[in-house]
Amino acid sequence: MNTVSFTRMADGAAEDWALLATYEEDYMAALPDRILAALEKLNDSFGGYQVTRYTHSLQAATRALRDGRDDEYVVATLIHDIGDDLAPLTHGAMVAAILRPFVREEICWMIDKHPVFQTYYYGAHTGDDPNARDRFREHPHYALTAEFCELYDQSSFDPDYDTLPIEEFEPAVRRVFSEPRYSQGPG
Numbered sequence: 073m074n075t076v077s078f079t080r081m082a083d084g085a086a087e088d089w090a091l092l093a094t095y096e097e098d099y100m101a102a103l104p105d106r107i108l109a110a111l112e113k114l115n116d117s118f119g120g121y122q123v124t125r126y127t128h129s130l131q132a133a134t135r136a137l138r139d140g141r142d143d144e145y146v147v148a149t150l151i152h153d154i155g156d157d158l159a160p161l162t163h164g165a166m167v168a169a170i171l172r173p174f175v176r177e178e179i180c181w182m183i184d185k186h187p188v189f190q191t192y193y194y195g196a197h198t199g200d201d202p203n204a205r206d207r208f209r210e211h212p213h214y215a216l217t218a219e220f221c222e223l224y225d226q227s228s229f230d231p232d233y234d235t236l237p238i239e240e241f242e243p244a245v246r247r248v249f250s251e252p253r254y255s256q257g258p259g
């Protein structure tokens with residue numbers, strides 16, 4: 073592998089950046105594989121539920137797919153919890169950051185805020201505020217996010233549900249992560 077001439081970015085030449093661009097292109101092309109690998113790691117999340125976090129994710133995406141949701145929605149649903157291993161207290165924001173260049177803004181907001189909306193279903197038993205979502209009551213994406221939690225997230229812990237395998241979702245993951253349609257540039 074060729075390498076750049078510089079040791080400080082400030083000293084880089086156009087050829088250096090052209091070289092790096094070719095390597096970066098290959099690396100970006102493998103993003104869907106890294107997303108799928110991160111999803112698979114949810115098999116190792118903590119126990120106690122009747123399904124793994126991985127099955128929960130597939131089940132939520134299966135329900136969304138069967139409801140006729142589009143690629144961006146289904147893929148966001150599929151990966152909505154992949155931040156759990158590295159960002160257990162802020163996983164919504166982490167996954168939203170991953171999605172932002174690839175899915176429309178309302179879906180990013182939905183994924184970002186889903187942990188706050190999700191307390192509606194368990195907060196009464198854990199000391200969390202079940203009405204924490206109320207502070208977003210006037211937000212244009214409130215209804216979308218409440219619906220996501222009701223239909224797909226809180227409902228997808230069922231070992232008897234006919235959950236589709238990952239193979240059913242791989243093509244959509246590759247379609248969505250093949251092009252940063254909503255990219256604002258480096259950030």
Ligand SMILES: [Fe+2]
Pocket residue numbers: 152153163186187
């Ligand atoms: Fe979550």
Ligand SMILES: [Fe+2]
Pocket residue numbers: 128152153225
């Ligand atoms: Fe979830």
